[in-house]
Amino acid sequence: NCPESNKLLFHFHIFSKDGVFLQEIQGSLKQVQKLLSSHEASYMQSLRNLKKKINLLLSSAARQNTKAINSTCPKLESLINGRKLGKSHSIGHEVHFLCDPGYELVGSESRVCQESLTWSGQQPTCRDINECASSPCLNGGTCVDEVNQFSCVCAKGWAGVTCQTAAASTLPAATTGPYVRPSRCTIVQGTTHCTCEPGYTISGRDSYTCTDIDECELFHNGQAGRLCLHACVNTPGGYRCSCPAGYNVTRDGRSCKDIDECATRQNNCTKDQMCINTYGGFQCVRVDCPKIPNATYVKTSPMRCERNPCPVDNKACSQAPNSFSYHYLAVVSNLSAPRVMFRVSALRPIGDTLRFSLLGGRPVRRHFTVQRSDRLTGELMLASPVQGPATLEAEVEMSELERRVQLGKYITKVTMFVSQYEF
Incomplete structure (x- = not known):
C-alpha cells in the first residue's frame, strides 16, 4: 500500500548495481524510514480512537440496562374472589382483572404501567352479585342470596325452585317411592298445568302422579341402536349400563372394555404357567x-x-x-370369516420347495384351511364364524424339500380362545 516506498526501493536496486549515487540512496532510505514512522503513528492513533468509541458504547449499554431493570411499576395485589392476567410490570404493559362466577368487578378492568412508574386507574375489587335483586321467588316466596346462586323459601301451598308450582296433595303410600314421584303443577290464568322431572311421565288420568320411564325397554331396539352394548339396568329417572365379569364400563357409560387380567395380575396362574389374556377372562397355559x-x-x-x-x-x-412352535390367539365370538388368523414363513429356506399343510381331521378342517400368500409364506385361514365360548386348535406343517426329498419340517400349533361375547 506504499507506492512511493516501492519506487525508492526500485531505484536503490538499479543504482547499487553500478556502485554510484550512494548519497542519493541514503536519502531515499531516510524518506522510506520517515514514511513508515508516519504510517505507524497514524495506525496507533486509529487504534486509540477505536478504543475510546468501544468504551463509550459499553458505558451507554450499561446505563440502558440499569434503566431497563429499574423501570418497572410496583407489583399489583391479586384479587380476592378473582384473578389477575398479565405478569409484566414494565412501562407500557397492561394487567387485566377478572372476577369468579357470582362476583362483579368494581374498578378498572385493566391497568397500564406508565412512564412515571405508576399504574393507571384504580385497584379493582370483586363484589358478590345479589341474585335476589331481580326478585326471582314467586307467590310470596322469600329469596336467600348465596354465592353464584339463590334459593327460595316458599310460602305454604307452593313448591319448586322459584315457588312456581302449586304443591300437590299428599300421595297414598302405595303410590310413592323412587319410581313414583309427585308432579310439578303451575296455575296459569286459572288452569293447572302439571309436568314431571326428566325420566318420569304423567301416569294415566292422574295428573298429580309421575311414574318412571323404563328407558331400557323403550329404547331396546331404537333407530340409534341399543342404549347399552351388553345389559341395561333401569333406575329411577334414568338407566345405567352394566358389563359381564371380565369387563369394565367405558367412559361413555355404554360400552364394555376387556380387563387384562395378565397385565393387572388378576389371575391365579402358577410360576410354571403362562397367562394368556382373553376377551372376558384369561387362560393359564x-x-x-x-x-x-x-x-x-x-x-x-x-x-x-x-x-x-x-x-x-x-x-x-x-x-x-x-x-414345534406354540401360539395363542384371543378372538371374539362370531368373528367374520374368511380371514387370516396366522402366517408361517421361512426366514432362510433351504432346498428348492416349501410346502404348507394343515394337520388333523374333519373337526379342524371344518373351521380352518391353509393357503399360500407367496413363495415363502403360508396362511392359516378361519373358514367360518365360530360361536363362543370355544377353544380351537390347529397345526400347520411347513416342509422343506430338495427334489421332492424332505430336508426338514416344522410344526406350528395355534390355539384360539373364542369368547362367549361379540365384544
Missing part, C-alpha cells in the same frame, strides 16, 4: 415339549421346542419335526 420316539426336544424359548441333533444313522430321528 404350560408349554411342554412333545415326546416322540427316537427324537428328543429341548425348550429354547417359552413358546418353542427344538429337536436335538440326530445320530448319523438314525433315520427315524431325522424324519421327526425339527421344531
